Amino acid sequence: MSQAKNQITPWLLLLPATVLLAVFTHIPAVMTFINSFYQTPRGKRPPRFVGTDHYTTMIIDPVFWAALKNNAIYALGTVPASIALAMLMAIIVNSSIRGRSLMRMSFFLPTVLPMIAVANIWLFFYTPGYGLIDQFLALFGFHETNWLGNPDTVLGSLMVLAIWKEAGFFMIFYLAALQQISPSLSEAAALEGTGRWYFFRRVTFPLLMPTTLFVLINAVINAFRLIDHVIVMTRGGPDNASTLLLYYVYNVAFRFWDTAYASALTVVLLLALALIAFIQFGILDRKVHYK
Amino acid sequence: MTAMTLSHQPRAFSFWRTVEIAGCYLLGLLWLLPLLYAVWMAFHAPQYEARFDLFAPLTLENFTTAWAAAPFGRYFLNTFMLITTILISQFVICTLAAYAFARYDFRGKTLVFMLVLVQLMIMPEVLLVENYRTIARLGLVDTVVAMGLPYMASAFGIFLLRQTFLTVPKELDDAARVEGAGALTTLLRVYVPLARPIYVAYGLVSVSYHWNNLLWPLVITNSVSTRPLTVGLQVFSSPDQGVQWSIISAAALMTSAPLLIGFLLFQRQFVQSFMRAGIK
Numbered sequence: 001m002s003q004a005k006n007q008i009t010p011w012l013l014l015l016p017a018t019v020l021l022a023v024f025t026h027i028p029a030v031m032t033f034i035n036s037f038y039q040t041p042r043g044k045r046p047p048r049f050v051g052t053d054h055y056t057t058m059i060i061d062p063v064f065w066a067a068l069k070n071n072a073i074y075a076l077g078t079v080p081a082s083i084a085l086a087m088l089m090a091i092i093v094n095s096s097i098r099g100r101s102l103m104r105m106s107f108f109l110p111t112v113l114p115m116i117a118v119a120n121i122w123l124f125f126y127t128p129g130y131g132l133i134d135q136f137l138a139l140f141g142f143h144e145t146n147w148l149g150n151p152d153t154v155l156g157s158l159m160v161l162a163i164w165k166e167a168g169f170f171m172i173f174y175l176a177a178l179q180q181i182s183p184s185l186s187e188a189a190a191l192e193g194t195g196r197w198y199f200f201r202r203v204t205f206p207l208l209m210p211t212t213l214f215v216l217i218n219a220v221i222n223a224f225r226l227i228d229h230v231i232v233m234t235r236g237g238p239d240n241a242s243t244l245l246l247y248y249v250y251n252v253a254f255r256f257w258d259t260a261y262a263s264a265l266t267v268v269l270l271l272a273l274a275l276i277a278f279i280q281f282g283i284l285d286r287k288v289h290y291k
Numbered sequence: 292m293t294a295m296t297l298s299h300q301p302r303a304f305s306f307w308r309t310v311e312i313a314g315c316y317l318l319g320l321l322w323l324l325p326l327l328y329a330v331w332m333a334f335h336a337p338q339y340e341a342r343f344d345l346f347a348p349l350t351l352e353n354f355t356t357a358w359a360a361a362p363f364g365r366y367f368l369n370t371f372m373l374i375t376t377i378l379i380s381q382f383v384i385c386t387l388a389a390y391a392f393a394r395y396d397f398r399g400k401t402l403v404f405m406l407v408l409v410q411l412m413i414m415p416e417v418l419l420v421e422n423y424r425t426i427a428r429l430g431l432v433d434t435v436v437a438m439g440l441p442y443m444a445s446a447f448g449i450f451l452l453r454q455t456f457l458t459v460p461k462e463l464d465d466a467a468r469v470e471g472a473g474a475l476t477t478l479l480r481v482y483v484p485l486a487r488p489i490y491v492a493y494g495l496v497s498v499s500y501h502w503n504n505l506l507w508p509l510v511i512t513n514s515v516s517t518r519p520l521t522v523g524l525q526v527f528s529s530p531d532q533g534v535q536w537s538i539i540s541a542a543a544l545m546t547s548a549p550l551l552i553g554f555l556l557f558q559r560q561f562v563q564s565f566m567r568a569g570i571k
Contacts, residue, residue, distance in 0.1 A: 009474050010395035014403065017388035020444035025410045028421030035421070092315045103315070105558055106323035112554045112561075113326075114503035116521045117543035120528050121329040124536045132328060164322065169565075176566035225414055228505040232525065246417065246506075253420045254510055262420045273412050 029270060036264035040257070047260070054264035064265065066240040067248040070155055071272075074244060075223035077159045078166070082219055083212065085167040090174030091204075104175075107168040115165060115228040122161050123148075123233050148234050151241035158229055158242055166222065170215045177211040178204075213280070220276050224269060245269050333541040353541035357527070360538070362515050363545065366523035372435050373508075373519050374501050380443040381497060382490065388444070389452030390478050394464060407446050415441035416506045423510055433517050438508045442501065451493055455486045492564035502550055520546040 036054055038047040058064050093104045110118060125132040129144035138144070147157045181204065189199045227247040230236060236243035236251065243251075246269060253262035332339075333354070339347045357363070391397075392404055415422055422441055423432075431437040459482055467477040483490075505521040512518045518526070524546050528539045544551070554561050 007397055010391040010397045010400075013387040013391035013395075013474070016384045017407070017444040017449060018403065020384065020440070021407060021410060021446070023425060024415055024422055024441035024444075025413060025418065026406065028418040028425065029409075029413060031421045031424075032418060089318070092318070097312060097315055099316075099319075101558070103319040104562065105555075106319045108562060109326060109551075109554070110322065112499055112550050113547045114505070114521050114524075116503075116505050116524055117547045118325070120524070120539050120543045121325060124332070124540070125325065125328075127536075164325070168322070172562060172565045175562075221412065221414070225417060228521075231505070231509070232528070250419065250506065250510070253423075259420050259424070266418065266420060269417060270413065273417070277412050 032263045032266045032270065035260055036267050038260055040260040050260075054261050057261065058264055058268070063240050063243065063248060064268075067243045067245045068268070070241070070243055071224060071245045073155060074159060074162075075220055077156075078162045078223055079216065079219040081159075081163050082167045082170055083215055085163065086170035086215065087174050087208065087212075089167060089171040090178055091200075093171065094175060094178045104171075107171050109168065110165045111169040115226065116232055118165060119161065119229040119232040122229075126157055126233075148242075149238055151239050154234055154238065154242045158233065161229055161233075162223075162226070166219065170219065173211050173215055174208060177208050181207050217276065217280050221273065224272060245272070329540045329544060332537045333544050335537065337535045337537045339537075353535075353537045354545060357538050357542040357545060361523060361527045361542075363520070363523065363542070365515055366518055366520045366546070369435065369517055369523075370502060370519040370521075373438050374498050376435060377439040377442055377501050378494060378497055380439065381445050381448050382494075384444050385448035385452050385493075386478065386483065388449045389456055390474075390482060392449070392453045393456035393459075407449055410444075410446035411450070416504075419507060419510055422507075426511060432511060433513050435517055437511050438517070438519065439501075441507065445497070448493055448497070451489060452486060455489045456482050459485055489567065491560070492567040495561060495564040499550055 035047075037049060037051060039050050041047040089103075089107045093100050093107065097103070126147040128134060128146040128149065131147075133147065134142075134144045145153060147153050185203055186199065189203065224244075224246060227244050227250065230242060230244055230247045231250075234242040236247055245265070249262050249265045249269065252258050252265060334349050334351070335347050336350055336352065388407070392400070426432055426437045426440070429437075431440070463481050464477055467481050472480065503521065504519075505525065508519050509522050509525060512522055515523075524542055527542055
């Protein structure tokens, strides 16, 4: 095969993918940045350059800060909890406990269902007084709580749902990793009389590190990407106590039709994602123990 | 906890071991409970929705009411068209790209590959403002194609297939070439058949992702003839509609039913597919 032909074939193979990726990922990312310096186009007039106006608006916009803070709390709350639970679930399902395939099903099932469907079901659970959670808590003498109507409890309520929905998904990756750990390690440990907790800390946990990194990145991305439950359950309320960043972008762009400000907000979101990528490739990758 | 031995040891019959096993089952039950309750609600009359009674009469009325109240049949068709379009395009586009990355050397390969991987971080829904503008410019707003386009070149798919193609022995490729097969023939005859389990895995992951996807379809569709199930369910159950919980439960279960039944029937394959997709 000639050298010239060898140079053309790969590009032809890549053509459809690169065109689509450029049109729907790279160009829009750049355009988001550019458009954040212009006014929202109205009618036929070309949009006016406004410099950093949108960013100065953003700095004094309390809703933006609320969204940023909520999203940080949401990520810090859901990510470690989902990861810890996923690890625990995988260890349970991978053990010799009876009925483990039933357990695996029950952990994984929430993952298969659409977020919008489970959010609608949980909406009922959170209903004050009447819902499942309040009815259960009433047995222990608690008063009714407006879980989704109170700024103090709303974000936590969404986080519980997100953890329930996601932990089983991450469990799968841990399960795959656990099954690749050689059984001779645990046999050797058993002969030595090593404690289980010690074995987990010194052997299992470090061997699961690459999986933890993979899951961590995915969990953090999801914390910024998935807002279906916010749309269904709270619409960011009450008083923006459950507004996440992407939900605010969606609201500004498609309810107030202020696409330029939405672009500026998206830039912040992209910066957050870039920071995660940087942490992944720059710092964590070096600390992970690979086999 | 620290003093305990491994689970298969005879010492396992201790008190703490029993507590631990009970804890495991409790966690499993806790995870299943919301769905069990939703199923219970969906099959009972609305007056039982907050009053659990084991002997309450079963009914299918919630399902028939929900089905009649919104064009769910049409939504099912739309979702079906959406996932078929996406799946076929993803298979074709990602296979071609993965092959180029796995078996060719060309200038700028690493850079292009890095650019592809950017999509793992920045999913299309994050850029929904600009993507909406692009789709509007193409005149495709409110079409099935518009719902699928941003997802057709999937970085995840390209990466997954590339990893798989890399494991195919180079000798098989060379043998096919010697017999006069071109790039596409080699790809179809050698690589694709060997990667079949990965296609199944990727297909399942992709179908469940797009069956469940809400935000982008919500933004880009605005009519009954294109809305997928998720958007249809969102329109149906908006709080201002005042629909009863048992009917919402029925609708939620109905829209997830094909995935749910598929999962229950092929649980092992499902889980293994997700595992396969994750290991790469």
